Amino acid sequence: MKKPLQLFLTFFKxxxxxxxxxxxxxxxxxKAVVDQKKWIPTDEFWDMIAVVQSLPGVFAxxxxxxxxxxxxGRSGAFAxxxxxxxxxxxxxxxxATVFHEYxxxxxxxRIFKGIRPCVxxxxxxxxxxxxxxxxxxxxxxxxxxxxxxxxxxxxxSPAYVxxxxxxxxxxxxxxxxxxxxxxxxxxxxxxxxEIPKSRSQKEKEAKP
Amino acid sequence: MIYLQLFWVFVKxxxxxxxxxxxxxxxxxHEVVDHYTWMTxxxxxxxxxxxxMTPGPISINLATYVGYTTAGFGGSLLASFALCLxxxxxxxFILKLFMSKKNNALMDNTLKGLKPAIAxxxxxxxxxxxxxxxxxxxxxxxxxxSVIICILAFVASYFFKANPILxxxxxxxxxxxxx
Numbered sequence: 001m002k003k004p005l006q007l008f009l010t011f012f013k014x015x016x017x018x019x020x021x022x023x024x025x026x027x028x029x030x031k032a033v034v035d036q037k038k039w040i041p042t043d044e045f046w047d048m049i050a051v052v053q054s055l056p057g058v059f060a061x062x063x064x065x066x067x068x069x070x071x072x073g074r075s076g077a078f079a080x081x082x083x084x085x086x087x088x089x090x091x092x093x094x095x096a097t098v099f100h101e102y103x104x105x106x107x108x109x110r111i112f113k114g115i116r117p118c119v120x121x122x123x124x125x126x127x128x129x130x131x132x133x134x135x136x137x138x139x140x141x142x143x144x145x146x147x148x149x150x151x152x153x154x155x156x157s158p159a160y161v162x163x164x165x166x167x168x169x170x171x172x173x174x175x176x177x178x179x180x181x182x183x184x185x186x187x188x189x190x191x192x193x194e195i196p197k198s199r200s201q202k203e204k205e206a207k208p
Numbered sequence: 209m210i211y212l213q214l215f216w217v218f219v220k221x222x223x224x225x226x227x228x229x230x231x232x233x234x235x236x237x238h239e240v241v242d243h244y245t246w247m248t249x250x251x252x253x254x255x256x257x258x259x260x261m262t263p264g265p266i267s268i269n270l271a272t273y274v275g276y277t278t279a280g281f282g283g284s285l286l287a288s289f290a291l292c293l294x295x296x297x298x299x300x301f302i303l304k305l306f307m308s309k310k311n312n313a314l315m316d317n318t319l320k321g322l323k324p325a326i327a328x329x330x331x332x333x334x335x336x337x338x339x340x341x342x343x344x345x346x347x348x349x350x351x352x353x354s355v356i357i358c359i360l361a362f363v364a365s366y367f368f369k370a371n372p373i374l375x376x377x378x379x380x381x382x383x384x385x386x387x
Contacts, residue, residue, distance in 0.1 A: 019263050019373060054315040056226045057295040060265040065299040077299050081292060088264025089288050092272040093281070095258055100277075103254075107384065114383015115376055116253040116342040117354040120334055121361035122260070122372050126230055127330035129366065134323040147328025151234070152335045155242065158235050161329065162224045162322075169321025173314050 003072035004079035006037070011064050011083030016091075025060055029067065039071045060084050210279045211286055213244065218271055218290035226319065227326035229266035234333035236270050242336075246278045250341045257376050267291060353386045 010032045018025040026049065034045050048070065052062045061081055068080030102108050131144055147165070150156045217239045225232040233256065240246050247255070259269035268288055275287030340346065343354040357379045364370035 015264050017263055019261075050316075051312055054312065054319045055295070055298065056224060057222050057298070058225070058232075058265050058267050058291060059228055061268070061292050062295050062299075065295055069299050074300060078296075081296070085264070085268050085288060085292065088262070088268045089272045089284065091262050091264065092259070092269050093276060093284055095262065096273055096276045096284075099254075099258065110384050110387040111380040112250075112254050112257070112383065113344065113354070113387050114357060114379045114381070115257045116250060116337075117358035118361040118375055118379035119253045119256050119260075120337045120342060121358045122365055122375065123230065123233065123256070123330060123334035123337065125362050125365035127327045127334060130327035130330065131324065134320075134327060136324050136327075140324055143324040144328030144331065147325045148332045148335065151238070151329060151332035157243070158238050158329050158332070159220060159224050161325065162226065162235075165322050165325035166226075166318065169318045169325075170314075172321045173317035176317055177314060 004068075004075045007068050007072060007076050008079040008083040010037070011068075011080045012087060013083075015060070015084045016087035026063070029063060033067055033071075040067070044070075211283065214275055214279060214283055214287050215290045217244070218275075218287045219293055221267075221271075222291045222294035225267065226322055230330045230333075231326045232267040233270065234329045236267075236274065237333050237336070240274055246274065248341065249337055249339060251277075253337060253342055261373050261376055351386070353382070357382055 011029075014025050014028045014032065018028060030042075030045060033039050034042050040048075045067075048066055049063065052059070052066050055062050061084055064080040064084040065077045069077035072079070099108075103112075136144060143165070147161055150161055151158050221232055221235045221239070224235060237252060241249055241252050255270060255273045256266075259266045259273065262269055268291065271287040271291045272284045275284035279286070343358070345351060345354055361375050361379060364375055365372065
């Protein structure tokens with residue numbers, strides 16, 4: 001069987017059976033692509049995922065595109081992506097037509113009346129967990145607070161807020177990189193082999 | 209016109225959607241509920257519940273659903289495709305840019321800085337869903353069942369990492385019994 005077709009079927013299966021979004025499917029992708037088909041070595045796969053995680057867009061789609069591209073080029077990427085999204089699209093289309101038909105039924109309305117407040121909680125909880133995992137300090141707490149204020153209170157489009165946040169953190173990341181580069185440069189001067197000596201001496205001087 | 213709007217909205221979300229499905233959810237909410245008013249806030253909550261309970265990425269589910277309700281079958285395909293388009297362009301044309309280690313470290317640090325903002329973004333999406341449409345029995349002299357459901361689901365999700373699908377099913381059962 002040709003590789004793009006195999007990729008399509010692999011990602012179709014994963015797309016059809018993983019509940020809970022992108023990260024849940026990761027172990028299934030690894031099992032299929034690394035363990036069973038042996039298309040990519042494990043370490044290369046996880047290196048790729050590390051890159052994909054920092055990209056914008058749908059995580060599952062990006063994963064399918066990059067894994068597909070690595071295995072079978074552009075057609076592989078497209079086949080894997082289609083495999084990943086076709087099950088979702090089909091299932092949602094079916095459900096949407098049924099839901100439109102029955103949403104005014106009192107039973108359905110009662111069920112969803114119970115579900116709606118739960119959805120609110122399901123959105124609030126992960127955002128707070130995210131703040132915890134991002135190690136927000138008192139100093140940086142201004143960022144999420146300002147974001148909430150701008151979007152919820154001022155009704156500013158999240159798109160602008162994201163753009164501003166990207167600009168801010170890109171500048172921050174560039175400063176970090178600049179610092180690292182200058183630190184490396186400081187180590188290299190004045191001439192190669194002497195660095196460790198002079199550096200350790202500096203540290204000795206600094207200690208007392 | 210509606211097709212063009214759908215296309216533009218979801219391409220934008222595909223470009224700016226950093227930080228996973230929930231981050232996109234707040235972008236989608238702003239465009240679909242606040243800006244274009246294609247949906248009410250209750251319809252949006254229902255849609256999120258359905259997207260959460262069905263397999264596949266939440267954002268693709270949302271795009272398909274929004275596309276379908278606003279412009280039918282064609283709209284659903286268009287919205288999902290538009291959401292994937294920036295990713296396709298990225299993998300086809302600028303793959304090498306991202307695969308270099310130097311740039312990846314930069315991206316990684318940028319994303320780390322972005323994380324607190326994304327958390328705020330998602331929190332804002334949740335906050336703007338707290339209203340009388342989603343909590344119809346809020347107030348004095350009422351049973352406030354919706355408030356109780358919300359608090360219990362929050363505790364279960366935040367402290368015990370309960371399965372979201374299980375929580376949705378349970379609160380659906382509670383709704384069926386209580387209302």
